[in-house]
Amino acid sequence: MLIGSILVWVIKINFVSSLSCYQCNSSHHSNCLEHLVELGKHSLQPTPCTTYGARFCIKTTGIYGAVMGITRFCSAWDLGNECQYLDFPDHDRIYRACVSTCSTDAYFVSSLSCYQCNSSHHSNCLEHLVELGKHSLQPTPCTTYGARFCIKTTGIYGAVMGITRFCSAWDLGNECQYLDFPDHDRIYRACVSTCSTDACNSGIQNRTALFSIILSLYIFMCFYSMTNI
Incomplete structure (x- = not known):
């Protein structure tokens, strides 16, 4: 019984990867820009991945809630590298949605x-x-x-x-x-x-x-x- 409890406790621990990625969402972070720039103490910094089995750093650009947005996160999956052009009937412009994957530290x-x-x-x-x-x-x-x-x-x-x-x-x-x-x-x-x-x-x-x-x-x-x- 004790061994079972220990196993459950271990499983619940967040797996910490040795990989570090930039992790942000432009809806919540004003410095989560399309291309990261040096902003002094306000610069975004890469952080260790806590996603289980994380092996890749991902960056996506796309339309989120009718607003162009950026997300960066860790992933256990290779999401590839591609872009698609999106045309919305009620918009007067075409948007480009992209996903980029890499497997090396953000450093x-x-x-x-x-x-x-x-x-x-x-x-x-x-x-x-x-x-x-x-x-x-x-x-x-x-x-x-x-x-x-x-x-x-x-x-x-x-x-x-x-x-x-x-x-x-x-x-x-x-x-x-x-x-x-x-x-x-x-x-x-x-x-x-x-x-x-x-x-x-x-x-x-x-x-x-x-x-x-x-x-x-x-x-x-x-x-x-x-x-x-």
Whole structure:
């Protein structure tokens, strides 16, 4: 009888995994963002998994109660890596719902360093980064599992034009789309840029490339004019 009681007591103990994951729900945690950023003492920290048999860290994005939300949790199951696009009849936009699975501690640090910021929280997260002395944004080592790319996005977030920079395990490509909102009198350009070298997502290289194109065109026009005199 005593042995049986001990067994029942042992079974009731929460199994503690050696795995640590970020665990949050954007409905309850304001810092549970799509891409985690450094917020000092308010930064989200990975915690040991208490889910029985936990072997995977999961991140999901989707629609919860008509609101776009993020969840991060531990799981005993591999939920895979995929995204689906959701179209709601009463909404004027298409949503992307994703699930991402990894099996290494959230403390994993990539050898890649990227600029990581969100213009909603960092006033120096500009379209093109500029030198602001001690207030300048600095690239930081990626902690995203399997990070191989630096990403920069521009788009509409909560009806406000914003910039995000982050690390990613996925190549999100390089493209821009023009967005037209019925209640706005202007058209917005939403872009994503992907690169794969340290600190390459500053945005400065785009301005440099544009300057080079303009300079080349100017030289060509001067040369063309001289040859036709």
